[in-house]
Amino acid sequence: MTPPRGTVNDDAIRIPAATVGRQIEAVFRAWDMAGELIAPTVAAMVETDLRGVDSHGIAMLPRYYELLREGVINMRPAIRLVREGPVTGLLDADGAIGHPVSLRAVDLAIDKARAAGVGVVGVVDSNHFGAAGVYALRAARAGMVGLATTNAWARAVVPTRARVPMFGTNPIALAAPAREHLPFVLDMATSTVAVGKINLCWYNDRPVPDGWVLDEDGRSIADPARAREYIYQREEGGLTPLGGTPALSSHKGYGLAAAVEILAGTLVGATYIGVSRGRRSAKGRYNIGHLFMAIDPGAFREAGAFEADLDAMIDALHRTPPLEAGEPVLVAGDPEWTSTAERERSGIPIPRRLAERIRWVAGDCGAAYVLE
Amino acid sequence: MTPPRGTVNDDAIRIPAATVGRQIEAVFRAWDMAGELIAPTVAAMVETDLRGVDSHGIAMLPRYYELLREGVINMRPAIRLVREGPVTGLLDADGAIGHPVSLRAVDLAIDKARAAGVGVVGVVDSNHFGAAGVYALRAARAGMVGLATTNAWARAVVPTRARVPMFGTNPIALAAPAREHLPFVLDMATSTVAVGKINLCWYNDRPVPDGWVLDEDGRSIADPARAREYIYQREEGGLTPLGGTPALSSHKGYGLAAAVEILAGTLVGATYIGVSRGRRSAKGRYNIGHLFMAIDPGAFREAGAFEADLDAMIDALHRTPPLEAGEPVLVAGDPEWTSTAERERSGIPIPRRLAERIRWVAGDCGAAYVLE
Numbered sequence: 001m002t003p004p005r006g007t008v009n010d011d012a013i014r015i016p017a018a019t020v021g022r023q024i025e026a027v028f029r030a031w032d033m034a035g036e037l038i039a040p041t042v043a044a045m046v047e048t049d050l051r052g053v054d055s056h057g058i059a060m061l062p063r064y065y066e067l068l069r070e071g072v073i074n075m076r077p078a079i080r081l082v083r084e085g086p087v088t089g090l091l092d093a094d095g096a097i098g099h100p101v102s103l104r105a106v107d108l109a110i111d112k113a114r115a116a117g118v119g120v121v122g123v124v125d126s127n128h129f130g131a132a133g134v135y136a137l138r139a140a141r142a143g144m145v146g147l148a149t150t151n152a153w154a155r156a157v158v159p160t161r162a163r164v165p166m167f168g169t170n171p172i173a174l175a176a177p178a179r180e181h182l183p184f185v186l187d188m189a190t191s192t193v194a195v196g197k198i199n200l201c202w203y204n205d206r207p208v209p210d211g212w213v214l215d216e217d218g219r220s221i222a223d224p225a226r227a228r229e230y231i232y233q234r235e236e237g238g239l240t241p242l243g244g245t246p247a248l249s250s251h252k253g254y255g256l257a258a259a260v261e262i263l264a265g266t267l268v269g270a271t272y273i274g275v276s277r278g279r280r281s282a283k284g285r286y287n288i289g290h291l292f293m294a295i296d297p298g299a300f301r302e303a304g305a306f307e308a309d310l311d312a313m314i315d316a317l318h319r320t321p322p323l324e325a326g327e328p329v330l331v332a333g334d335p336e337w338t339s340t341a342e343r344e345r346s347g348i349p350i351p352r353r354l355a356e357r358i359r360w361v362a363g364d365c366g367a368a369y370v371l372e
Numbered sequence: 373m374t375p376p377r378g379t380v381n382d383d384a385i386r387i388p389a390a391t392v393g394r395q396i397e398a399v400f401r402a403w404d405m406a407g408e409l410i411a412p413t414v415a416a417m418v419e420t421d422l423r424g425v426d427s428h429g430i431a432m433l434p435r436y437y438e439l440l441r442e443g444v445i446n447m448r449p450a451i452r453l454v455r456e457g458p459v460t461g462l463l464d465a466d467g468a469i470g471h472p473v474s475l476r477a478v479d480l481a482i483d484k485a486r487a488a489g490v491g492v493v494g495v496v497d498s499n500h501f502g503a504a505g506v507y508a509l510r511a512a513r514a515g516m517v518g519l520a521t522t523n524a525w526a527r528a529v530v531p532t533r534a535r536v537p538m539f540g541t542n543p544i545a546l547a548a549p550a551r552e553h554l555p556f557v558l559d560m561a562t563s564t565v566a567v568g569k570i571n572l573c574w575y576n577d578r579p580v581p582d583g584w585v586l587d588e589d590g591r592s593i594a595d596p597a598r599a600r601e602y603i604y605q606r607e608e609g610g611l612t613p614l615g616g617t618p619a620l621s622s623h624k625g626y627g628l629a630a631a632v633e634i635l636a637g638t639l640v641g642a643t644y645i646g647v648s649r650g651r652r653s654a655k656g657r658y659n660i661g662h663l664f665m666a667i668d669p670g671a672f673r674e675a676g677a678f679e680a681d682l683d684a685m686i687d688a689l690h691r692t693p694p695l696e697a698g699e700p701v702l703v704a705g706d707p708e709w710t711s712t713a714e715r716e717r718s719g720i721p722i723p724r725r726l727a728e729r730i731r732w733v734a735g736d737c738g739a740a741y742v743l744e
Contacts, residue, residue, distance in 0.1 A: 259558050
């Protein structure tokens with residue numbers, strides 16, 4: 001099965017968020033997912049699509065179906081809190097899909113931060129959790145500075161000086177609450193671009209920009225079909241770390257990918273794909289790890305002072321003189337808030353090709369198809 | 373006073389680390405620095421020079437002298453722990469130089485992590501603290517995953533789409549303990565390059581690479597003298613965020629700079645230079661903030677498991693097939709460990725021009741000059 005072909009919306013149908021949620025729920029029920037996991041997973045995926053992170057919402061459903069059929073995802077897991085301290089916790093996901101156990105982990109981190117000022121909760125033996133920003137934002141909505149990270153199973157990012165990929169796109173998300181403004185939400189892969197952007201080039205027959213994808217000799221690949229071949233099929237080459245080229249400090253993006261691996265993987269006991277080379281764990285799973293942190297500003301400042309200062313920062317950034325009139329300086333989270341408002345009104349755009357793939361998944365597993 | 377002219381070592385004298393320390397100490401005594409602050413500050417600065425971070429060790433002494441004469445640094449501060457919770461703390465540096473209060477803060481974070489699994493300690497009303505990696509490494513030497521960040525006073529980094537700088541080079545450092553290997557130490561400005569690299573181009577009459585420094589219209593500046601003018605004197609233009617160009621995702625480096633500002637500035641109540649535009653606080657200081665975090669791997673894993681897995685990651689990265697034979701893939705911290713070993717043997721290289729400036733500082737404040 002090839003991955004979803006990107007997120008181009010020019011041939012998309014617009015589907016109300018509630019309908020997208022019903023579609024995902026129908027498929028999960030057909031997969032015999034444990035009842036208590038369905039609602040939180042659906043909510044996280046729909047929120048991701050509303051926020052415009054098209055690659056990480058319903059577009060993941062065909063991939064999750066593939067993982068289910070491979071026996072990698074456990075639909076009826078016994079999720080357990082296996083370690084707990086006053087400010088820390090470790091959840092064993094027992095091979096669950098990542099979203100519901102991650103929501104539980106961030107909620108536990110928030111509870112601990114309310115009591116002690118800080119909470120740090122890890123998850124081990126998990127799977128793809130969707131968009132990291134959803135979990136950091138959940139902490140920010142609870143008044144906390146929230147941090148969310150995950151490691152990954154697919155080797156995609158090539159370290160500076162290397163021929164082969166040694167990390168996934170290992171994302172970092174940090175969110176923080178303001179008062180007048182919606183929360184600050186940074187949610188970024190530590191690669192120059194996410195895989196979805198390469199798919200978008202391919203879909204639109206546009207060349208891949210220099211510094212996004214490298215071949216086995218470290219040369220940029222412009223042809224999108226060849227770039228995808230390197231990402232999905234070949235052992236060598238792949239995405240560049242943030243920075244793109246050694247001259248533009250790609251070693252920093254590579255260092256960030258390693259730092260995320262240490263926090264979300266090594267610290268919780270997840271599998272590092274650079275050592276296992278993609279082999280599965282003894283249980284036949286990928287053993288992905290996540291880490292969530294919540295910090296209560298009230299542990300450091302008077303009530304409201306943090307939020308007021310963040311408002312002032314956001315205002316100052318928005319007022320910064322722009323290079324081009326009509327292209328204002330944005331703050332992390334702005335595009336996602338714009339997308340959310342627009343899509344709550346007009347529905348979530350589902351590209352025709354994705355709709356066809358969802359229809360096939362639904363038919364194959366015996367779920368209703370409700371997208372049109 | 374112009375800043376130190378970079379770190380070129382071709383005309384450098386080699387000075388034993390102990391002598392560099394004695395020189396810094398002599399100057400601090402002449403500045404009437406409180407006795408208990410001298411030894412930790414000297415140790416942090418010498419370690420920075422040993423690690424090869426030439427821009428942040430003794431080379432800062434002329435700048436600190438300038439700040440002292442401007443009344444920005446308080447040499448006899450009343451450093452106080454103004455807030456404390458079970459895992460959090462906030463130190464008011466009372467305008468101290470950043471190093472000793474930062475060492476105290478990271479030690480407090482380590483103590484709290486030993487007791488509770490995590491410690492998060494902030495510092496407010498501080499000054500330049502040297503290299504962030506020194507503090508993260510201190511936590512790693514205590515067996516913790518260490519995180520260190522600071523905001524900055526000098527506006528240097530231009531957000532994506534903007535004409536003017538709105539952040540300092542807001543660094544992130546993360547360090548982690550291994551068993552066979554020396555600790556992992558990532559220490560990076562969130563800009564594409566640090567200011568020191570522009571000075572190096574200027575010193576060597578080499579063009580500044582594309583994507584490092586932008587003018588007021590967002591165009592790369594190749595002429596190093598003009599680039600320095602934009603960084604040091606002009607209101608517009610400056611360093612790019614990591615990523616370098618919008619096509620290579622400079623918005624991610626910009627987002628990281630903002631995230632560091634939130635953690636090290638907003639959270640602790642430090643001044644954000646994008647709002648204050650470089651004005652000093654009511655006390656006539658810059659009110660720089662830092663944040664330090666220590667996480668005990670023992671809160672998540674069996675004893676030794678984290679360190680063994682990090683060893684395996686470092687080994688895998690070192691064994692990664694390189695693009696060029698003889699240019700092996702490095703791990704964050706490797707260059708600094710190599711520098712430390714070499715400089716402990718052969719001394720710290722002090723460029724002639726820097727030595728002259730130190731001689732002038734020593735003479736002007738009545739300290740002995742002991743570098744040669």
